[in-house]
Amino acid sequence: MEENxxxxxxxxxxxxxxxxxRDLWRYKELFYFLSWRDIIVRYKQTVIGVAWSIIRPIxxxxxxxxxxxxxxxxxxxxxxxxxxxxxALLPWQFFSNALQESSNSLISNANMISKIYFPRIIMPISSxxxxxxxxxxxxxxxxxxxxxxxxxxxxxIVFIPLFLLLAIIVSTGAGLLISALNVKYRDFRYIVPFIIxxxxxxxxxxxxxxxxxGKWRMIYSxxxxxxxxxxxxxxxxxxxxxxxxxxxxxSIILTIILFLVALIYFRKTEKTFADRI
Amino acid sequence: MSVVIKVENxxxxxxxxxxxxxxxxxxxxxxxxxxxxxxxxxxNPQSVLxxxxxxxWALRNVDFEIxxxxxxxxxxxxxxxxxxxxxxxxxxxxxxxxxxxxKGRIASLLEVGTGFHPELTGRENIYLNGAILGMGKSxxxxxxxxxxDFADIEKFLDTPVKRYSSGMYVRLAFAVxxxxxxxxxxxxxxxxxxxxxxxxxxLNKMEDVSREGRTVLFVSHNMPAIETLxxxxxxxxxxxxxxxxxxxxxxxxxxxxxxxxxxxxxLEKRVDRHGSGKxxxxxxxxxxxxxxxxxxxxxxxxxxxxxxxxxxxKKPCTNVEVSFDVYDERNSRVLLFRTNFTNSNLNLSLxxxxxxxxxxxxxxxxxxxxxxxxxxxxxIEVLDYINxxxxxxxxxxxxxxxxxLGLPSHCKIxxxxxxxxx
Numbered sequence: 001m002e003e004n005x006x007x008x009x010x011x012x013x014x015x016x017x018x019x020x021x022r023d024l025w026r027y028k029e030l031f032y033f034l035s036w037r038d039i040i041v042r043y044k045q046t047v048i049g050v051a052w053s054i055i056r057p058i059x060x061x062x063x064x065x066x067x068x069x070x071x072x073x074x075x076x077x078x079x080x081x082x083x084x085x086x087x088a089l090l091p092w093q094f095f096s097n098a099l100q101e102s103s104n105s106l107i108s109n110a111n112m113i114s115k116i117y118f119p120r121i122i123m124p125i126s127s128x129x130x131x132x133x134x135x136x137x138x139x140x141x142x143x144x145x146x147x148x149x150x151x152x153x154x155x156x157i158v159f160i161p162l163f164l165l166l167a168i169i170v171s172t173g174a175g176l177l178i179s180a181l182n183v184k185y186r187d188f189r190y191i192v193p194f195i196i197x198x199x200x201x202x203x204x205x206x207x208x209x210x211x212x213x214g215k216w217r218m219i220y221s222x223x224x225x226x227x228x229x230x231x232x233x234x235x236x237x238x239x240x241x242x243x244x245x246x247x248x249x250x251s252i253i254l255t256i257i258l259f260l261v262a263l264i265y266f267r268k269t270e271k272t273f274a275d276r277i
Numbered sequence: 278m279s280v281v282i283k284v285e286n287x288x289x290x291x292x293x294x295x296x297x298x299x300x301x302x303x304x305x306x307x308x309x310x311x312x313x314x315x316x317x318x319x320x321n322p323q324s325v326l327x328x329x330x331x332x333x334w335a336l337r338n339v340d341f342e343i344x345x346x347x348x349x350x351x352x353x354x355x356x357x358x359x360x361x362x363x364x365x366x367x368x369x370x371x372x373x374x375x376x377x378x379x380k381g382r383i384a385s386l387l388e389v390g391t392g393f394h395p396e397l398t399g400r401e402n403i404y405l406n407g408a409i410l411g412m413g414k415s416x417x418x419x420x421x422x423x424x425x426d427f428a429d430i431e432k433f434l435d436t437p438v439k440r441y442s443s444g445m446y447v448r449l450a451f452a453v454x455x456x457x458x459x460x461x462x463x464x465x466x467x468x469x470x471x472x473x474x475x476x477x478x479x480l481n482k483m484e485d486v487s488r489e490g491r492t493v494l495f496v497s498h499n500m501p502a503i504e505t506l507x508x509x510x511x512x513x514x515x516x517x518x519x520x521x522x523x524x525x526x527x528x529x530x531x532x533x534x535x536x537x538x539x540x541x542x543x544l545e546k547r548v549d550r551h552g553s554g555k556x557x558x559x560x561x562x563x564x565x566x567x568x569x570x571x572x573x574x575x576x577x578x579x580x581x582x583x584x585x586x587x588x589x590x591k592k593p594c595t596n597v598e599v600s601f602d603v604y605d606e607r608n609s610r611v612l613l614f615r616t617n618f619t620n621s622n623l624n625l626s627l628x629x630x631x632x633x634x635x636x637x638x639x640x641x642x643x644x645x646x647x648x649x650x651x652x653x654x655x656x657i658e659v660l661d662y663i664n665x666x667x668x669x670x671x672x673x674x675x676x677x678x679x680x681x682l683g684l685p686s687h688c689k690i691x692x693x694x695x696x697x698x699x
Contacts, residue, residue, distance in 0.1 A: 007379075007380060007381050007382050007383075007460070008378070008379070008380050009368075009378070009379050010376065010377070010378045010379075011365070011368060011371070011372065011376070011377040011378075011379070012372070012375075012376045012377075013288075013371065013372045013373055013374045013375060013376075029408050029413055029414055030408045030409060030411075032408075033404060033405050033408035033409070034405075034408075036405075037394055037397065037401075037405050040396075040397065040401065041394060041396050041397065044396060109392075111388075111391060111392070112391055112392045112409065113369075114369065115369065115387045115388045115391045116367075116369065116385070116387075116391055116392070116409055116410070117367050117368040117369050117385070118409075185303060185304035185307065186303050187303040187304050187305055188304055271370065271371035272370065272371060274364065274369045274370040275291065275370050
């Protein structure tokens with residue numbers, strides 16, 4: 001057997017193959033088809049599928065505007081309160097959708113995992129693409145809301161892709177970790193609604209993080225979504241939003257740690273998914 | 278000829294938990310168990326914790342090499358490790374020990390229709406399933422018409438597969454799978470799908486594949502299919518290789534060993550049975566017309582099938598329905614004798630006894646058969662039901678009185694007919 005052939009693989013106990021990332025590249029079409037499947041199923045099944053991705057953020061925006069803007073009368077930087085809320089809802093909804101889809105992806109595709117080989121990491125990541133489509137729809141909604149309020153976004157909006165990337169890394173980290181733990185401990189999925197519900201209150205979605213007292217700001221930034229949300233506000237609203245650099249750096253560091261830990265745990269356990277699922 | 282798969286000292290271990298039969302654990306159980314163990318340890322440091330998990334080697338010390346163009350049939354009883362071998366080779370799960378080297382593009386087919394989504398149309402599912410099985414988009418596009426043609430579903434291409442009949446679904450699924458063109462193909466028991474006509478079509482397709490000189494590994498319980506498709510047989514038993522030789526010897530050895538094993542196990546002690554057990558089958562023999570026990574049968578002769586039973590209730594039981602089924606090598610039921618067909622339900626006495634079923638002019642062609650026995654009370658209560666109660670071979674005989682054996686590979690049932698021309 002010549003060992004240098006393109007299709008030569010060695011499977012050995014306890015050793016991960018050297019060519020994991022080459023393999024990943026080879027299965028890129030599967031990635032594409034799985035995301036395509038999720039998107040089609042989501043938007044084909046019902047008109048409600050599309051309506052849902054519009055109604056949810058709008059309703060949340062209305063409720064938060066009334067509670068935090070009108071009743072609690074929190075400051076709103078230089079933007080109308082609904083816009084302040086909606087700019088934060090964009091990354092938050094992306095995070096919560098992506099986490100929900102990806103953390104259940106392995107279990108709900110158990111049949112594929114136990115019958116077919118593919119780099120398992122494709123599954124949770126491809127399922128997050130639907131959240132990205134929802135994000136795009138919400139972004140259009142934001143544009144409509146801005147036209148309605150005659151609000152001109154800051155030129156810094158060009159930095160949005162960077163903060164979106166950060167949101168993607170946070171979601172991927174959490175998604176990989178929870179989906180893998182979900183295979184091992186089947187009741188782990190109950191933690192996801194908790195993270196999402198609790199996270200909505202401890203993240204600056206309904207209010208600006210400028211309302212947090214200075215001495216708590218560092219601790220508050222331990223939540224990686226704080227950096228993402230602040231970044232979104234800074235680049236869309238611009239004027240009147242201060243960029244708290246130390247907090248942002250902490251967010252980035254934590255995000256990277258979360259992502260690496262998740263990736264390592266996922267890679268370590270993925271070979272035995274088929275035995276447990 | 279070059280080696281394409283090399284397996285060295287392969288082993289796969291599973292842990293079986295005695296406490297819980299579930300396949301997965303819940304975090305809450307891990308936490309409660311952990312706390313229990315710790316409290317036990319604190320309260321009684323000397324105690325030895327009971328072993329709750331047991332190791333089970335599904336496969337161990339397996340070595341083999343497969344050459345380019347080999348068509349290998351992997352056979353063995355359920356639980357012998359066949360599927361584990363395939364799963365390891367196709368990288369679905371990781372070996373516990375040993376090494377596998379594979380050269381060439383490999384595709385495995387452990388199930389047809391993996392990843393089919395009911396909401397998607399036939400067309401969409403072809404692309405999705407193709408991608409799941411490892412085909413590229415351009416490859417699927419190229420074969421699309423051929424796949425549709427093979428599955429015979431043109432009219433329903435744009436219908437969601439949830440509206441398909443089960444036959445259409447299976448046809449489409451197999452059609453996609455059978456158009457894979459890897460260098461090494463791994464197939465697990467997927468030919469047993471669809472109606473008879475489609476099964477034949479699938480088998481022909483597999484024959485084409487094996488004629489093209491591709492390397493094929495094939496697991497099936499369908500011995501005739503294994504013998505047609507493969508040129509080499511690997512017989513697994515209890516996670517080890519028992520035989521690795523030409524396919525016909527392996528199949529013959531497997532069938533004979535299965536036969537002796539079943540025929541020597543004490544029926545009374547068998548646990549793979551169903552029913553209330555009020556009346557239990559404890560013995561089974563085949564007798565010829567002179568009431569002598571026979572080890573093999575001949576077509577066209579008269580036989581008594583004797584079922585010994587034990588009456589555990591010690592009460593007479595009236596109106597007992599007895600069913601005696603005959604299966605061929607493909608596990609299809611070819612003959613069925615049942616007392617209520619002929620209004621001859623039996624009254625069993627309070628003591629133990631024997632039931633006789635006389636079959637005159639045995640209409641079975643040469644081959645291997647196995648039987649199942651079923652006792653029920655008035656269609657209400659299953660008393661005892663045992664599958665594979667015995668294996669027996671039909672060899673020789675002269676059913677037609679002409680010396681013809683019929684065509685055993687084509688049809689298992691013999692029946693005389695009269696012909697004339699007008």
